[in-house]
Amino acid sequence: MSKILIRGAKVLGGEPQEVLIDGETIARVGTGIDAGDASVVEAGGKILLPGLVDLHTHLREPGREDSETVLTGTRAAASGGYTAVFAMANTFPVADTAGVVEQVYRLGQEHGYCDVQPIGAVTVGLEGKKLAELGAMHESAAGVTVFSDDGKCVDDAVIMRRALEYVKAFGGVVAQHAQEPRLTEGAQMNEGIVSAELGLGGWPAVAEESIIARDVLLAEHVGSRVHICHLSTAGSVEIVRWAKSRGIDVTAEVTPHHLLLTDEMVRTYNPVYKVNPPLRTERDVMALREALADGTIDIVATDHAPHPHEDKDCEWAAAAMGMVGLETALSVVQQTMVETGLLTWADVADRMSFAPARIGRAQGHGRPVSAGEPANLTLVDSAYRGEVDPAGFASRSRNTPYEGRELPGRVTHTFLRGRATLVDGKLA
Amino acid sequence: MKRHLISAADLTRDDAVLILDTAEEMARVADRPIKKLPTLRGRTVCNLFFEDSTRTRISFEAAEKRLSADVINFAAKGSSVSKGESLKDTAQTLEAMGVDAVVIRHGASGAPYRLANSGWIDAPVINAGDGTHQHPTQALLDAFTMRRRLIGPDAGLGQDLAGRRITLVGDVLHSRVARSNVDLLHTLGAEVTLVAPPTLVPVGVETWPCEVSYDLDSVLPKSDAVMMLRVQRERMNAAFFPTEREYSRRYGLDGERMARMPEHALVMHPGPMVRGMEITAEVADSDRCTVIEQVANGVSVRMAVLYLLLGGNEPAVAHPSPAATRTTRSAPAS
Ligand SMILES: [Zn+2]
Numbered sequence: 001m002s003k004i005l006i007r008g009a010k011v012l013g014g015e016p017q018e019v020l021i022d023g024e025t026i027a028r029v030g031t032g033i034d035a036g037d038a039s040v041v042e043a044g045g046k047i048l049l050p051g052l053v054d055l056h057t058h059l060r061e062p063g064r065e066d067s068e069t070v071l072t073g074t075r076a077a078a079s080g081g082y083t084a085v086f087a088m089a090n091t092f093p094v095a096d097t098a099g100v101v102e103q104v105y106r107l108g109q110e111h112g113y114c115d116v117q118p119i120g121a122v123t124v125g126l127e128g129k130k131l132a133e134l135g136a137m138h139e140s141a142a143g144v145t146v147f148s149d150d151g152k153c154v155d156d157a158v159i160m161r162r163a164l165e166y167v168k169a170f171g172g173v174v175a176q177h178a179q180e181p182r183l184t185e186g187a188q189m190n191e192g193i194v195s196a197e198l199g200l201g202g203w204p205a206v207a208e209e210s211i212i213a214r215d216v217l218l219a220e221h222v223g224s225r226v227h228i229c230h231l232s233t234a235g236s237v238e239i240v241r242w243a244k245s246r247g248i249d250v251t252a253e254v255t256p257h258h259l260l261l262t263d264e265m266v267r268t269y270n271p272v273y274k275v276n277p278p279l280r281t282e283r284d285v286m287a288l289r290e291a292l293a294d295g296t297i298d299i300v301a302t303d304h305a306p307h308p309h310e311d312k313d314c315e316w317a318a319a320a321m322g323m324v325g326l327e328t329a330l331s332v333v334q335q336t337m338v339e340t341g342l343l344t345w346a347d348v349a350d351r352m353s354f355a356p357a358r359i360g361r362a363q364g365h366g367r368p369v370s371a372g373e374p375a376n377l378t379l380v381d382s383a384y385r386g387e388v389d390p391a392g393f394a395s396r397s398r399n400t401p402y403e404g405r406e407l408p409g410r411v412t413h414t415f416l417r418g419r420a421t422l423v424d425g426k427l428a
Numbered sequence: 429m430k431r432h433l434i435s436a437a438d439l440t441r442d443d444a445v446l447i448l449d450t451a452e453e454m455a456r457v458a459d460r461p462i463k464k465l466p467t468l469r470g471r472t473v474c475n476l477f478f479e480d481s482t483r484t485r486i487s488f489e490a491a492e493k494r495l496s497a498d499v500i501n502f503a504a505k506g507s508s509v510s511k512g513e514s515l516k517d518t519a520q521t522l523e524a525m526g527v528d529a530v531v532i533r534h535g536a537s538g539a540p541y542r543l544a545n546s547g548w549i550d551a552p553v554i555n556a557g558d559g560t561h562q563h564p565t566q567a568l569l570d571a572f573t574m575r576r577r578l579i580g581p582d583a584g585l586g587q588d589l590a591g592r593r594i595t596l597v598g599d600v601l602h603s604r605v606a607r608s609n610v611d612l613l614h615t616l617g618a619e620v621t622l623v624a625p626p627t628l629v630p631v632g633v634e635t636w637p638c639e640v641s642y643d644l645d646s647v648l649p650k651s652d653a654v655m656m657l658r659v660q661r662e663r664m665n666a667a668f669f670p671t672e673r674e675y676s677r678r679y680g681l682d683g684e685r686m687a688r689m690p691e692h693a694l695v696m697h698p699g700p701m702v703r704g705m706e707i708t709a710e711v712a713d714s715d716r717c718t719v720i721e722q723v724a725n726g727v728s729v730r731m732a733v734l735y736l737l738l739g740g741n742e743p744a745v746a747h748p749s750p751a752a753t754r755t756t757r758s759a760p761a762s
Contacts, residue, residue, distance in 0.1 A: 188537075196632030199537040199561030199607060204631070268545075269538035313546075315515055317536035317559070 003027070003038035004418070009048035009379060011369050013345025019048060021375040024417040028371050041413060043379055049349050051083025051376030051414065053356040053365050054326065055146070055175070055253060056229060056301035059085070059116070061107065062100070063092025068306040068396045070107035073326070074114040076304070076395035078421035080326040081378035081411035082114055084357065084365040085304075089121040090151040096121035096132035098140035105142035113421050117362055120144040122163045122174060126152050131163060138170045145361040148175035150229055151276075153211055155181050160215060164224035173251075173359060175227040176215050178236070179277065183207035188317060190263040190278040198266060200316065203278045205233040212236050216243035216250050227359055228252040230303050232277040234287035241296045251359050253301035254288050256325055256332035261285075261401060271312045271319030272401050275305070292351060293342040299356045302329045306397030324395050328388060330380060331407035338382075339408065345382075364417075379413035386410065394427060432544040432553040433733055436564040436612040441588060444615055448572050449585050450732035451725070457494060458728065467735055468497035471528040476518065477556075478504040478534040483699065484556050484566075487723070488531050491730035500527065515539060519549045527551050529738055537561035552737045560602045566698055567608035569729040571616055573722050574653050577694050590617030595647050597623045597679055598657030598706060599668075601630050605698045606657055610638050621647050625679065627668045628659075644679055648688045655696040656681055656706050672705050682708040686716065694718050 004021040011017050011029065018033035019026060054077065060068040068076075070087075077085045087104055089095035095104060101118035108116025120137035124130045126149045137144040147167060154160045154176060163174050184207045189195050191202025212228055216239065219226040231237065231252050243250045257275060262282050265273040273279060291297040305322025312319050333352065337343040343351065357366025367373040387406050390398040414422035421428055429443045439447070457463055473492045477485055485501065492499045504518065515534070522530060529552045532540045537559030544553040557563040575584040578592060594613050600606045600622050613620045620638035622629065633640055641647050648654065659679075661672065669675045686695065695707075695717045703709050711717060 191631050193632035193635045196630035196636070197607070199559050199604060202631060269541045313516060315534065315536045315539040315542045317538075318515075 003036070004041060004415070004420070005033065005035045005038040006041045006043050006048060006377070006379065007035075009043035009046050010345070011048045012349050013047055016044070019369065019377070021415065021418045024375060026369065026371055026373050026375050029369060041379070045383065046412065047345050047380040047382050048369060049081070049345065049378045049380060050353040050366060050369055051378050051416065052081045052330065052352045053360070053362055054082050054085040054302050054304065054329070055299060055356040055360050056150070057085040057087055057304045057326065058090070058306065058322070059087040059104070060091065060306060061104065066308050066396075070104060070116060071111045072394060072396040073304070073306070074108060074111055074116060075427055076324070076326040076393065077114040078414045078416070078427060079394045079411065080328070081330050081380065081414050082326060083376040083378070083414065083416045084115040084117060084362050085326070086117045086119050086146055086360050088150045089119050089148060090126055094121050094125050095119065096124050096126075098133065098136045098142075101137050101142040101144050102140050112416070112419070113427070114416060115362070115365065117146075117360060118142045118144055119146045119148050119150070119175065122147045122149045122154050123159060128152065128154055128156055128159060131159065131166065134163070134166055134172065135170065138172060145170070145172050146175055146227070147172055148177065148229065150175065150177045153177050153179040153181060155211070157214060157218065161218050161222060164219055164226060165222045168224050171361065173225045173227050175229050176211065177229050178208045178211035178215070180207040180211050183210075187278070189266045189274070190280050192263065192281060194263045194266055198269070200266070205235050205280070208233055208277055209235040209239055212239050216240070216248050219250060220246070220248045225249045230255050230258065230277055230301065231288065231297055232258045232280050232284060234284045237287050237291040237296055241291070244296065251298040252296070253299045254292055254297045255303045256300060256329045257323060257401060258288055259285060259292070259300075259336040260332050265401070269316050271314065271316050272323065272399055274316060274319050274321050275323050276321040289336060289340070289342055292337060298351070298359065300329065300333055300351050301356065302326050304395075306395055307399045308397060312399050322399070324393070324397055324400050327393055327395065328400060328402055328407060330411060331409045334382060334409040335407055375415050375418040377415040378411055381410045381412050382408065384408065384410040429736060431737070433564050433737060434541050434544055434553065434555045435562045436567045436608040436615070439564070439612065439615060441615050441617070444568070444571070444612060445586060445588055447568055447729065447732050447736060448575060450736060451568075451572050451728040452581055452585060454731040454735070455581070455725070455728040458724070464494055464496060466496050468492070468495040468738060471738060472498040472500060472526065473529045473531060473734065474500040474502055474522050474527045475556075476502045476504070476522070476530055476532045478515070478532070478539070479557070481533055481557065483723070484533060487726040488556060488730050490727045491734055494727070495731055495734055497734070515543065516546070516548050519543055523549045523551065529554065529734065531556050533557045535559055554733060554737065557604055559604065561604050562608045563604040564608050564612070565726070565730050565733055566605050567612040568733065569722055569726040570609055570655065570696060570698070571612055572725045572729050573696065573718050574694070576725070577718065578652055578692070588616040589613060592618045592652045593621070593650055594618050595621045595623055595651040595654045596657060597644060597654060597681070599628045599659045599663060600624045600633070600657065601628045603657050609655065610636050614638065621651070623647055623679065625669050625675075628663070644685065645688065648685060649690065651689055651693055653694045653696055654681065654689060658698065659702065659706050661705070676705045680706055680708070681711050683710040686711050686714065696722065699723070
């Protein structure tokens, strides 16, 4: 395989260095490395990060290929600087058997844009009643370690307890979509000042917080590992902070959109802002940013949720929930966390690569940028400024809340095991 | 005035007073032998009803016909309107047919806003009630009724409701009438108090320009008007209150309670009334109760709104009264 020399890149935001890729691995990192027969990527001034890892992606295949496929979704991932994504189980059929997760895993390998690590359903059909064959999914070729009924909450306390206990046998983790179902019947947006005025059904913060409180206590009781998906409220942050201080093995994620947008956007009644959990208040946004900075929230995960145009081009109540996020995540994190001084680029590498790979046990991802490691890398032009234009998205769907909004930063190159999947901002 | 009427909050004090004054002129037409004006001749108005409401639709239709508009009634009830695109498709069909205004009623909050602001359609949009959000013409007819009763039809011209104390009682949480009334009455200078069990008051109400009380009896003596809101019996099953009896004991309006109101105070209800639970027959049939007037006033107010939004080139009323001159001066271009 060929050699590539990345020249003048600030590795994790540090001093400019050279990084020599030889085949699938990083051969050398240092200064004054001779290019020799390597092709050269001039990266002066750009930031070099380990390939990003998304613990929460919806790829829609099988079942909703009109929204996204493994191919289009992984191309979007490569465009956004990702080298591995965890694909949520709420497909049709549901990823609750070894057969389905293996299929999704293999499609990722065949397409070659990004490793796809399937997430298995916790319960059969996401129905919350009967445990899916968690062990079989783990032993399959897909090697599933993360289990989630995302889109739905595992609300039965006994099922949740058993799932937490059961996956201990193979180091798995249950990722909970924390949403008390009875408290969110008919919910359309965050319950508060804006919902009161707009007359839209409220999704109260306590519906998320009460489940998180219960689950961290369950995890403590049975000595298991629990991961909380898309934290969205200041109160959730307080509970996770308390749980960690008590030594409970809990990790948590926040989405880029919950770091930037608030429920004020819903005043437009534009369903592009309709997402679950809903956009919260300014106070919540600030609490989430702080928590991501101080490590209470471990990672940023996109909750990339593609939907076709017709599912959003309608009145609010009829619209699907979710927004795409793979291609804008890093820009939003740069704006909300780096440019505000809350995180360094090294911290970004932790929150978007090292930590998610660790939580999901992703082999070969989230590794240091040093000799001998797999060459999974992302190069970011952090000086770039530009308006988001969904027409250029690799994702099959265009439901981004950032259309026309100026966001900083642009991923120019992505390398998956030494092979460029993105070159000068274009998919390879 | 804005091009569309989506929310009562869209109206300035002057817009609202202009509509009420124009409605007074329209009301006079109802006293004539021929109850029709040529104002909207040649214009087509579509009543687009995705949710059943015979009362509101008939009221709009009467208003449109009295202004000589051509009327298309589109009832989407029964057709398969589960997906949102049917709103867009329907709107574009109407646009292609050259509709000059759309009156829309929809079960989803924000549907009229989307219709007006998504580029699907150019015609002015009038919200005839959307989900639990707004019902601005209802608020206007309520304000019109209050002004007539509390100030008088002629003395009321040019006047707002400054200093009047209005109480709204019942299911505020699910009520578009409550939301519209709070906005409009505040704009008109009235002091509004909402009375309901805490379960039927929305979280976030603290930013509304009104007071909230859980105790009807303490509010009644200082109310110039008491508006009873619709309470659906289903709410009981969803645990918003324990029993119908307990609700009516605490929040129902009966003769005894009515006697605690000032003598000039009126009792209002957007209809249809659930006699017994919210209001006793004795109150509903008393001459303080304005339910029937509200229905009549609804037509005048909707005529005024249609006239002002569609910007008739001629004066609203052919034989100009002093009020008509005022209208002509303020009528917006279409
Ligand atoms: Zn979720």
